[in-house]
Each structure stands twice: as C-alpha cells, then as structure tokens.
Amino acid sequence: MNIADTTDSSAPLALRSEWQIEIGRGRENVYLTKSAEHPKLVEDSATEVFVAIVAGVDFGTLSVRVTLLDSERGRRGTASAEYPLKRRREDPNFATQSHTDQMDALVKATLEVLETTGVNGDAVESIAIDTTGSSVIPVGENLEPLDDYYLWCDHRALEEARQITELAHREMFEGIDWCGGVYSHEWGFAKLLHWLRHNPDKRGKFVTAMENCDMVAATLCGITDPAQVKRSACAMGHKWMWNPRWGGLPPQEFLSKLDPLLDGIRTKMDGEYLTSDKLAGHLSPAWAEEMGLRPGIPIPISAFDAHWDAIGAGCREGDVVNVVGTSTCIIAMSRKATLVPGVCGVVPGSVHPQFTGIEAGLSATGDIFEAIAKRAGTDVKKLSRGLENYRAGQTGLLRLSWDNGDRTVLVNSELGGVTLGWNLIHTAQDELFAAIEGTAFHTRIILERMGENGVPVERVINAGGIPQNNAVLNQVYANVLNKPILVPDGVPTSLGSGIFALLAAGRFSTVEQAQEKMCLKHKTYVPEPGAVADYNKLFKHYRDLYFALGRRDAAAVKLGDVLPDLKKIAAEVTAGATG
Numbered sequence: 001m002n003i004a005d006t007t008d009s010s011a012p013l014a015l016r017s018e019w020q021i022e023i024g025r026g027r028e029n030v031y032l033t034k035s036a037e038h039p040k041l042v043e044d045s046a047t048e049v050f051v052a053i054v055a056g057v058d059f060g061t062l063s064v065r066v067t068l069l070d071s072e073r074g075r076r077g078t079a080s081a082e083y084p085l086k087r088r089r090e091d092p093n094f095a096t097q098s099h100t101d102q103m104d105a106l107v108k109a110t111l112e113v114l115e116t117t118g119v120n121g122d123a124v125e126s127i128a129i130d131t132t133g134s135s136v137i138p139v140g141e142n143l144e145p146l147d148d149y150y151l152w153c154d155h156r157a158l159e160e161a162r163q164i165t166e167l168a169h170r171e172m173f174e175g176i177d178w179c180g181g182v183y184s185h186e187w188g189f190a191k192l193l194h195w196l197r198h199n200p201d202k203r204g205k206f207v208t209a210m211e212n213c214d215m216v217a218a219t220l221c222g223i224t225d226p227a228q229v230k231r232s233a234c235a236m237g238h239k240w241m242w243n244p245r246w247g248g249l250p251p252q253e254f255l256s257k258l259d260p261l262l263d264g265i266r267t268k269m270d271g272e273y274l275t276s277d278k279l280a281g282h283l284s285p286a287w288a289e290e291m292g293l294r295p296g297i298p299i300p301i302s303a304f305d306a307h308w309d310a311i312g313a314g315c316r317e318g319d320v321v322n323v324v325g326t327s328t329c330i331i332a333m334s335r336k337a338t339l340v341p342g343v344c345g346v347v348p349g350s351v352h353p354q355f356t357g358i359e360a361g362l363s364a365t366g367d368i369f370e371a372i373a374k375r376a377g378t379d380v381k382k383l384s385r386g387l388e389n390y391r392a393g394q395t396g397l398l399r400l401s402w403d404n405g406d407r408t409v410l411v412n413s414e415l416g417g418v419t420l421g422w423n424l425i426h427t428a429q430d431e432l433f434a435a436i437e438g439t440a441f442h443t444r445i446i447l448e449r450m451g452e453n454g455v456p457v458e459r460v461i462n463a464g465g466i467p468q469n470n471a472v473l474n475q476v477y478a479n480v481l482n483k484p485i486l487v488p489d490g491v492p493t494s495l496g497s498g499i500f501a502l503l504a505a506g507r508f509s510t511v512e513q514a515q516e517k518m519c520l521k522h523k524t525y526v527p528e529p530g531a532v533a534d535y536n537k538l539f540k541h542y543r544d545l546y547f548a549l550g551r552r553d554a555a556a557v558k559l560g561d562v563l564p565d566l567k568k569i570a571a572e573v574t575a576g577a578t579g
Contacts, residue, residue, distance in 0.1 A: 222284030308496025342409030
C-alpha cells in the first residue's frame with residue numbers, strides 16, 4: 001500500500017473506528033480523515049491511502065453474481081443476473097447451459113453493480129471468476145463452442161464413468177485412488193466421452209474441451225488459441241485426474257484404451273495447469289467495453305465456486321467448510337497430500353495455493369428439502385416454521401440422504417433416498433427435520449473418514465446459502481458432529497473470488513492477509529450435551545444402515561434393533577420435553 005502520510009506516522013491505520021472514509025469517484029483516491037471522536041488526534045489532517053476495488057464473480061447453477069469489494073471496507077455492492085438451465089422431461093439426467101447466456105448475464109450484472117454502487121468502471125483493478133464444476137464444454141477453432149455446457153448436474157455419463165473406473169482399477173492407474181476409488185459421472189472425462197460418442201457429426205470440428213471456469217476466463221482474456229489457455233489446477237485436479245505426481249493428465253495409452261475417440265486428447269488439452277495465485281491473462285479491450293471496465297486488468301486462474309467459497313468463509317488449515325446449498329461441497333486443506341478412500345478429490349493447490357485441497361460432499365441437500373416441501377404442496381420457508389421446537393430424534397424417523405445418489409464416501413449414483421420409522425401420523429415437517437438430521441449424519445460419516453486418514457478437523461464452518469437463513473440446521477449439525485459450528489455473519493458468496501482478485505491486483509501478498517481484511521465474523525452454534533447423547537445413539541444405526549444398504553458387497557448387519565430404537569429414542573425425547 002502506498003501511503004503519503006501528513007500526520008503522525010505511528011497512528012494505527014487499520015483501526016477504522018478512528019477514521020472517516022471519504023472515497024472519491026475515479027481512480028481510488030481515498031482519504032482517511034481523523035474523526036472528532038478522537039480529540040487527541042490532530043484535527044484537519046489526512047492520510048492518503050490508495051484502495052483497490054476489484055470484482056469477484058460467482059457463476060451458480062441459475063445465475064451469476066458480481067460483487068465489488070474494496071481493500072479497506074470489503075463488500076461495496078452485489079448484482080446478479082439469471083440464465084436458463086436446460087432440462088428435458090423425458091431425460092432427467094440432462095442438464096445443459098449456454099455459454100452465450102452466461103456471458104450475457106455477466107455483462108448485465110457487471111453493469112448493474114457499477115451503476116448501483118456508483119463506482120467508475122475504470123477504478124476496478126482486477127476481476128476473478130469461479131463457476132460450478134465439472135461443467136464441460138466442447139469447443140472448435142478459435143474456442144467457439146460446439147455445444148452447450150454439460151453442467152455439473154448433468155448425469156448422462158453414467159456408463160462412461162463406470163468404464164473409466166473399471167479400466168483404472170484393471171490398469172492399476174494411480175489416479176483413481178486420488179479421487180476416492182470411483183470416477184464420477186459428474187466429472188470431465190466421462191462427460192467429454194459421452195459427448196464424443198453421441199455427436200458424431202461434430203467430432204471433426206472438435207479441438208479441445210474446457211471447464212466452465214477456464215472457458216469464461218479465456219473468453220474474457222480474448223484467447224482464441226487453445227495452446228494459450230491456462231487451465232485451473234482446481235478444476236482439472238478434482239475432475240480430470242490431473243496431478244503432477246503422474247505427469248499431469250492420465251497417460252494417453254490409458255485414455256486410448258478407454259475409447260479410441262480419445263486418441264490425441266492429451267495433446268489437445270495440453271498447456272499450463274496453474275493455481276489461482278497465477279494469472280490466466282488480462283481483460284481484452286472488446287470485453288472491457290462490453291462490461292464497462294478498463295482493458296488490461298489482470299484475471300487470475302479461475303476455480304470452482306465451493307473451493308473459493310471456503311476461502312471466503314475464512315477456511316484455514318484445520319478447518320472444514322460445508323458449503324451447503326442445493327448440494328453440499330465439503331472442503332478442507334492440509335499440508336500433506338494424503339489419500340482418503342471414498343473422498344472425491346485430493347489435489348495440491350486446489351483451494352489455497354500452498355496447501356493440498358480435499359473435496360467431498362453430498363449429492364443433494366437443499367434439493368431434498370425442496371422436494372419434501374414440493375410434495376407437500378408448499379415451500380421450504382413455510383414448512384420450516386416451528387422446526388425450532390423440534391428436539392433430537394423426536395420424529396422417530398431416520399433418513400438417508402441419497403435422493404440424488406451418494407457422492408462421498410460410497411460414490412454410488414445408483415442409490416436412492418431411504419426413510420425408516422414411518423407411522424400413520426407423520427407429517428411433511430417431520431420428514432423435513434429428519435432430512436436435516438440425515439444430512440448432518442452423512443456429513444459426520446465424511447468428516448470421520450477424513451479424520452481417520454490424517455486430515456485435520458479442528459473447526460467446522462457452515463457456509464453457502466442455506467446456513468445463512470437456517471439456525472435449526474446449524475444447531476443440528478453442532479449436535480450431530482459434537483463440534484461448534486461457525487457461520488459467517490453475512491453472505492460470503494463472491495468473497496472468495498474477491499480475495500483472489502485482490503491478490504491479482506497486488507493489494508495483498510497472501511491469502512491470509514486478504515482473509516483477515518475481507519472475511520466476515522462468525523456466529524457460533526455450540527453443541528447441546530443432551531442432544532449430542534441422543535444423536536450418538538441414532539448415529540450408530542445411521543452408520544450401520546449407510547454401509548449395509550449402500551454397497552452391493554456389504555457384509556451382513558443385524559438391523560432388527562433399528563426401528564424399535566427409533567421409537568424408544570423418540571419416546572424418551574418426548575417424555576423429557578414434557579416432563
């Protein structure tokens with residue numbers, strides 16, 4: 001930071017309570033004027049501070065959010081714009097999105113946030129992008145899209161994923177162990193191979209495949225030569241089995257043996273694979289004009305939304321961040337690159353450039369809550385009224401959260417939701433509370449697997465959209481996990497992309513410095529001993545059911561106690577509440 005100090009140089013600039021901030025429109029001449037509340041300070045003197053304003057961009061499933069942040073005050077303002085998700089009633093696995101629709105929405109949201117905040121576009125020093133993933137687009141010459149994105153929630157590539165998994169184990173390819181032992185139908189190579197098999201008329205035009213985050217960054221930088229594209233280590237490591245340990249992507253021999261349609265694919269996807277402390281390029285004049293920004297500003301290597309949401313939520317080594325939305329993405333960081341069976345990604349530099357990123361998750365969370373409410377002819381907000389009065393285990397229901405399959409630790413898309421303990425008077429609200437408990441139990445399965453394999457789990461942070469508005473969920477998680485749950489006191493979405501934009505602008509030299517300034521304070525939900533004890537009893541049954549029903553080769557398990565115990569626990573909880 002460049003400071004021209006006309007006052008006592010020992011005055012603490014970081015203490016904002018001692019300063020009145022006056023920000024002029026234009027290239028960030030910001031005056032921190034000492035306030036009358038501190039008469040010991042010299043009156044009418046000022047310190048000129050150069051503040052960086054940056055744009056953090058978050059592409060979600062249905063909309064893009066653009067947030068302006070400045071390096072002194074944090075969030076200035078946010079605007080969003082929607083785009084359609086294309087589904088087919090006859091094929092529930094189909095989910096695509098147009099690159100053009102996404103870019104149009106980005107322009108709209110950027111112009112809106114500049115207008116509503118009154119910030120001159122020339123003052124924005126950098127822009128950083130995160131997206132969903134794995135969301136894959138095939139491109140031709142000049143990086144022109146040959147089709148829409150196969151969005152993260154497109155599940156058509158089930159057969160391709162099965163074949164990749166089987167071949168990887170047969171060939172003893174190390175990469176399969178680093179993605180939990182099972183390659184998912186939600187990931188890059190499965191989706192690309194599905195597209196190649198089902199689009200013979202477009203194969204001849206195929207040049208390369210791109211992840212959503214890399215495609216947006218390359219487009220904004222004006223890159224048209226695939227060889228010049230810089231790819232995200234986060235995206236390619238978690239979804240394409242890229243790792244420096246085996247020289248990058250899987251060997252060409254392996255890929256060709258999978259299907260000759262992949263002949264030469266390593267060359268087509270060649271290039272630099274980088275962490276997000278490096279640059280993808282600089283904003284092109286054409287896109288700068290469209291977006292009302294200054295050409296030439298830096299754009300860092302992009303990443304997935306959940307990984308940067310974790311950074312924006314304040315994630316550090318020893319933390320686990322549950323990014324809870326339609327699904328849950330669980331993010332952790334470790335100094336050691338340690339294999340975790342059943343966990344879908346262990347990738348150096350994927351979250352924080354200096355740590356190994358670990359990714360796991362639930363295939364559905366908020367989507368389960370929405371489905372329960374929809375079946376009851378209402379919405380989640382209305383159905384949630386009164387849930388604060390529920391106690392641990394009082395419904396007598398135990399619900400496995402497999403409505404959209406299992407992402408971690410079984411990695412099994414064939415599974416479906418299971419609810420045990422129904423009687424004739426259970427309500428949709430009972431099921432909703434049991435579903436919240438079920439997602440918490442599933443999260444405990446995952447965190448215990450991480451801990452057993454050397455991943456530190458010292459703090460748990462609930463981020464994403466749902467925890468901001470659902471105190472019941474946060475308290476249930478605290479009780480099930482028997483750990484304090486920290487929740488950002490505000491909306492952390494786009495803060496992660498903003499932090500990496502500030503690094504690209506040179507305002508901070510480390511992620512930790514930027515987090516210290518930008519991240520929100522946390523609200524804390526503390527475990528309740530009585531509920532912890534009840535949930536420990538229920539979790540034993542949940543864990544037995546999870547592995548017994550979730551694996552074809554599961555050993556026999558005695559389940560005769562499950563239903564009687566559910567009734568017994570519910571009766572004890574109810575008696576305790578009324579006694």
